[in-house]
Amino acid sequence: MSAIPFPAPPADSDAVVALRAEFRAFLAEQLKDRSPRQRSDNWYGYDRAFSRAMGQAGYLGMTWPKQYGGHERTAFERAVVVEECLAAGAPVGAHWIADRQSGPSIIKFGTEEQKQLILPRIAKGELSFGIGMSEPDSGSDLAATRTKAVRDGDVYRVTGTKVWTSFAHEADYVILFCRTSGTPADRHKGTSQLLVDLKNTPGLTIRPIIDLAGQHHFNEMHFEDAVVPASMLLGEEGQGWDQVMSELAFERSGPERFLSSIELLVQLIEVLKTRQSDAAQITVGRVTARLAVLRRLSRSVAGMLQNHQDAGLQASIVKDIGALFEQGLPDIARELIDCEPDPRAASAYASVLANIVHNAPSWSLRGGTREILRGIIARGLGTR
Known part of the structure; x- marks a missing residue:
C-alpha cells in the first residue's frame, strides 16, 4: 500500500491576512440583509448582482493572467476568498462554476479567440457557467x-x-x-x-x-x-477525457466540500449557548476538530495547485471525507437538540436544519459519487 502525501499548506503571509480582513469587510456589507436561512443555501444561492460586485472588487479570476481580466494572485489567496464566501453563506452560484473550473479550463486548453471572448466577462462577474x-x-x-x-x-x-x-x-x-x-x-x-x-x-x-x-x-x-x-x-x-479530469481537480478540492452545511453548525452553537451540557460541548468539540482537519487538507490541495502539482488524488480524498462530514452534521444536530426541521419556522435553527436535511443527500453525488472517488483513492493507495 502506498502513502498519499498531503504537503503542508502555505503559511498565511501578511498579504493573505490583510486579504482575509479586507474581504470579510466586503462580505459584511454585501450580506448584511441576508437571513440565516438564505445563508444556508451557500453555493446554491444565485445572485447576478453579487457576482458583479465580486468582479468589480477584483475577487473573480484572481489567479488568471491580467491580459484576460485576471489579477495574477496566488491559488492560496483565491482559496481564502472562496472559504470566506462559503463560511458567510454568500450567494455565489452565478459565478461559482465559471470562476472555479470553466475559466481555468479555458485558460489551459482554449484558443486565443475563446479566451478573449469569455474570460474577461467571467472576471467581471458577467458570465455564468454550468x-x-x-x-x-x-x-x-x-x-x-x-x-x-x-x-x-x-x-x-x-x-x-x-x-x-x-x-x-x-x-x-x-x-x-x-x-x-x-x-x-x-x-x-x-x-x-x-x-x-x-x-x-x-x-x-x-x-x-x-x-x-x-x-x-x-x-x-x-x-x-x-x-x-x-x-x-x-x-x-x-x-476530452484528459481535459475533463484536469477540470475535476478544481471541482473536488475546494472548501465547498466541507462548508456546505456550515450555517447549521453556526446555528447549532448559537442554540447550545443557552444550555449546559457536557455531552453537547464534547460533540461540538469533535465536530470542530474534524472541520479543522478538513480545512487543512483543502488548504494543502490549494498549495499543490499553486505549485502546479497534480492534486487529483488528494482532491478526491477531500471531497469524499468532506461529504461525509457535511451529510453527518444534521444527524448530530438532531441528537443534540429536539427540534423538528421546518422550512416555514420563525426559528433560524429549525429553518436552516430543514434546508440542510433536504439538500444533504445530494452532496455525495455532486462532483463524483462516493463509489467513484473511492475507486480513485484505492488506485492511489496501490490496492486496486
Whole structure:
C-alpha cells in the first residue's frame, strides 16, 4: 500500500491576512440583509448582482493572467476568498462554476479567440457557467457518455441528454463533455469538450428538475441535432477525457466540500449557548476538530495547485471525507437538540436544519459519487 502525501499548506503571509480582513469587510456589507436561512443555501444561492460586485472588487479570476481580466494572485489567496464566501453563506452560484473550473479550463486548453471572448466577462462577474458532464443512467461514470457531436463543416451537430446541470436555466454557457467519435464501449477514447452558448443554440431544450427541497437549480439539457460552431471546440478533438479530469481537480478540492452545511453548525452553537451540557460541548468539540482537519487538507490541495502539482488524488480524498462530514452534521444536530426541521419556522435553527436535511443527500453525488472517488483513492493507495 502506498502513502498519499498531503504537503503542508502555505503559511498565511501578511498579504493573505490583510486579504482575509479586507474581504470579510466586503462580505459584511454585501450580506448584511441576508437571513440565516438564505445563508444556508451557500453555493446554491444565485445572485447576478453579487457576482458583479465580486468582479468589480477584483475577487473573480484572481489567479488568471491580467491580459484576460485576471489579477495574477496566488491559488492560496483565491482559496481564502472562496472559504470566506462559503463560511458567510454568500450567494455565489452565478459565478461559482465559471470562476472555479470553466475559466481555468479555458485558460489551459482554449484558443486565443475563446479566451478573449469569455474570460474577461467571467472576471467581471458577467458570465455564468454550468457543467455539462453527467448523463441519465451513467451516474459518475463519465466515460459512458453517449451524447454525440458530429462535425459538419463549420459546426458540430449534437444529440444527447445531460442531467443535473446546475443553473442551466440561468447560466450563459456550459462546457459540454461529448463523444466526437466511436461509441461508449471505447470509454475514454473519442471524447471532446464543446463550449455551448445556452442562450443561442438551436436544437437545445432545457427542462427543470425540482429537488426534494422544492428548489429549482438542477436541469436536464436535451440536444436534438443542436448546432454548435466548430470554433467552440475546447482543446483538441479526442482529448476530452484528459481535459475533463484536469477540470475535476478544481471541482473536488475546494472548501465547498466541507462548508456546505456550515450555517447549521453556526446555528447549532448559537442554540447550545443557552444550555449546559457536557455531552453537547464534547460533540461540538469533535465536530470542530474534524472541520479543522478538513480545512487543512483543502488548504494543502490549494498549495499543490499553486505549485502546479497534480492534486487529483488528494482532491478526491477531500471531497469524499468532506461529504461525509457535511451529510453527518444534521444527524448530530438532531441528537443534540429536539427540534423538528421546518422550512416555514420563525426559528433560524429549525429553518436552516430543514434546508440542510433536504439538500444533504445530494452532496455525495455532486462532483463524483462516493463509489467513484473511492475507486480513485484505492488506485492511489496501490490496492486496486
